Amino acid sequence: MAFLPPWTCVLVGCFSASLAKESNFSDLYPPLWKKSASQFSDYRVENGKYIIDPWVYPERMGMYKILVNKTASYFENIGADNEQNILWGLPLQNGWQYRTGRLADPRQMKGCGYESGDPLCISVDSWWADMNYFLCALPFLAAVDSGIMGISSDQIMLLPPPKDQTQFCLNVSSCQSSFPEPMSKWNTFYQHLQYPSSSFEDLLKYLWAAHVSTLKYAGKIFEDRLEYYSKPEANFGRSWCVAVDYLAVTLFPTTLVRTYEFQKGLPPRMLVNGDKAPFISDFTDFQNIVLLVLSFLPKVDNSPGSFLLTVWTILMKNHDVRKEVLELFQIILEIFNPTFQSVPNV
Ligand SMILES: *[C@@H]1O[C@H](CO)[C@@H](O)[C@H](O)[C@H]1NC(C)=O
Numbered sequence: 001m002a003f004l005p006p007w008t009c010v011l012v013g014c015f016s017a018s019l020a021k022e023s024n025f026s027d028l029y030p031p032l033w034k035k036s037a038s039q040f041s042d043y044r045v046e047n048g049k050y051i052i053d054p055w056v057y058p059e060r061m062g063m064y065k066i067l068v069n070k071t072a073s074y075f076e077n078i079g080a081d082n083e084q085n086i087l088w089g090l091p092l093q094n095g096w097q098y099r100t101g102r103l104a105d106p107r108q109m110k111g112c113g114y115e116s117g118d119p120l121c122i123s124v125d126s127w128w129a130d131m132n133y134f135l136c137a138l139p140f141l142a143a144v145d146s147g148i149m150g151i152s153s154d155q156i157m158l159l160p161p162p163k164d165q166t167q168f169c170l171n172v173s174s175c176q177s178s179f180p181e182p183m184s185k186w187n188t189f190y191q192h193l194q195y196p197s198s199s200f201e202d203l204l205k206y207l208w209a210a211h212v213s214t215l216k217y218a219g220k221i222f223e224d225r226l227e228y229y230s231k232p233e234a235n236f237g238r239s240w241c242v243a244v245d246y247l248a249v250t251l252f253p254t255t256l257v258r259t260y261e262f263q264k265g266l267p268p269r270m271l272v273n274g275d276k277a278p279f280i281s282d283f284t285d286f287q288n289i290v291l292l293v294l295s296f297l298p299k300v301d302n303s304p305g306s307f308l309l310t311v312w313t314i315l316m317k318n319h320d321v322r323k324e325v326l327e328l329f330q331i332i333l334e335i336f337n338p339t340f341q342s343v344p345n346v
Pocket residue numbers: 024025026027
C-alpha cells in the first residue's frame with residue numbers, strides 16, 4: 001500500500017467496509033463442480049489404466065478437481081479451504097468457457113455443447129476447448145509425472161477427440177515428446193511446489209511461465225479454428241492470448257477468489273456481429289471496459305517481441321512496481337464490484 005498515491009488509499013478505505021463479507025467458497029466453484037469426478041476411482045479403468053474422456057465437461061473438470069485437491073497441502077499454511085491454491089485459475093477459466101457457450105461446437109453441426117443436443121459435450125471444433133485442452137492435459141499429466149498425484153505415468157490415458165486426433169497428446173510420454181518445453185515447465189512448477197523454501201511469488205512465476213509456454217504451442221496449432229467464429233469473438237480470442245502475456249508478467253495470483261472476481265470482467269456470452277465495446281447493452285460497465293482495453297492490445301502489440309510487452313516486462317521485474325499494478329487491479333475490481341470478497345493478503 002505504501003507505494004500508492006494518496007487518492008487510491010482513500011478509495012481503498014471507502015471500499016474496505018464492504019469487503020469484510022464472509023464468503024462461502026463453494027459458491028465460487030465452476031459449474032457442475034460437485035458432479036465432476038473427484039478421485040481417480042471415479043473414472044473407468046481398463047487394463048490397469050484410468051481412462052478419462054476430456055471431451056466431456058465433468059470428466060475434464062474432474063481432472064482439475066483432482067489436481068486442485070492433490071496440490072491443496074502445499075497451500076494450506078497460507079489460507080483455509082484451499083482458497084490460496086494458484087491452480088484454481090485453470091478450472092475457473094474452463095468453467096467460464098462452459099457457462100458462456102465457448103466449449104460448444106461453433107458451427108452448431110451436431111449439437112455438441114447445446115441444451116438441445118449433448119450439453120456436456122466439449123467440441124473439438126471449439127478454439128477455446130482446444131486451447132483449454134492443453135491447459136488441462138499438460139498440467140495434469142505433468143503433475144502425474146512429478147509424482148504428486150499418487151499414481152504412475154503409465155496408469156493414465158486420455159481419450160482422443162472424434163477428429164484431428166494427431167494434434168492432441170494423450171499420455172505422459174506422448175505429451176513429453178510432442179510438447180517438451182511446456183511439459184518441462186509444468187514439471188519445474190511442481191518441483192518448486194514441493195520445495196518448502198519456495199515463496200508464493202516463485203510459484204506464480206513458474207506457473208505463469210508454464211501457462212504462457214503452453215499457449216504459445218497450442219495457439220499455433222488451432223489458429224484456423226477462429227474462422228468458425230463471428231469477427232468480434234475471433235478478435236476477442238486473439239486479444240485474450242495477447243492479454244495473457246501481460247497478465248503473466250504481473251504474476252497475477254490465480255487463487256480462487258481473485259480469479260472469480262477477475263472473471264466478472266469477462267464477456268458473459270459469446271460475442272456476435274455488431275457487438276462493440278463499450279456499447280454492449282447486456283454487458284456490465286466492467287465487462288465493456290475490459291473488452292475495450294483488450295481490443296486495443298493487439299493494435300499496440302502488433303510485432304513479435306513487441307516493444308510494449310518488453311517495456312511492461314521490464315517494469316514488472318521491479319517488485320514494487322509490480323505490487324502497485326496488482327493493487328491497482330484490485331482497486332479497479334473493487335470499484336466495479338461493491339460485493340468484492342475479502343482476500344487474505346499474501
Ligand atoms: C456453503 O454452501 C454449500 C452449498 O451451497 C452448503 O452446502 C454449505 O453448507 C455452505 N457452507 C457454509 C459454511 O455456509
